[in-house]
Amino acid sequence: MNDLQPRSAITRAVVLRCSLARLIANLYAQATPAVRGRLLSVLLRPVGPLALVAIAAGGFARLLPPTRWQGVQVRGEDTEHFNAQQVADLVHYVEQKSPELLWQLPQLVGDSRLWFGTVTGALLLLALQKLQAPRAPR
Numbered sequence: 001m002n003d004l005q006p007r008s009a010i011t012r013a014v015v016l017r018c019s020l021a022r023l024i025a026n027l028y029a030q031a032t033p034a035v036r037g038r039l040l041s042v043l044l045r046p047v048g049p050l051a052l053v054a055i056a057a058g059g060f061a062r063l064l065p066p067t068r069w070q071g072v073q074v075r076g077e078d079t080e081h082f083n084a085q086q087v088a089d090l091v092h093y094v095e096q097k098s099p100e101l102l103w104q105l106p107q108l109v110g111d112s113r114l115w116f117g118t119v120t121g122a123l124l125l126l127a128l129q130k131l132q133a134p135r136a137p138r
Helices: 004-030 033-043 049-058 076-081 084-097 099-103 105-109 112-116 119-132
Strands: none
Touching (some): 004 084, 084 099, 099 105
């Protein structure tokens, strides 16, 4: 019985993380172009040029600047080129590289209508709170 508890906790964590990426991707799909741009700008902060080419089978490579690398600049029209699956792939990368960034997503992106005015936004807030909650020792 004790052996099942850790496995169950691990399974819940994996499901929650997969759900988190899917929720953010769905939120991206529902958002206006301006909010999509802010969301992408935040998610792309920890991404370097090599990762930009690797994530989502190179889907974000179009954002590489033609000159020296100084970070990604997302323009409004850029958001039309990315689908929800590509955003989910980006979230999976950010989860590994900078998970604390995901916890700050609601504050960094802003627009309370997105977070409280949609079911996806509300579910995402709950999932982020669940991930942030300190784990009680067993």
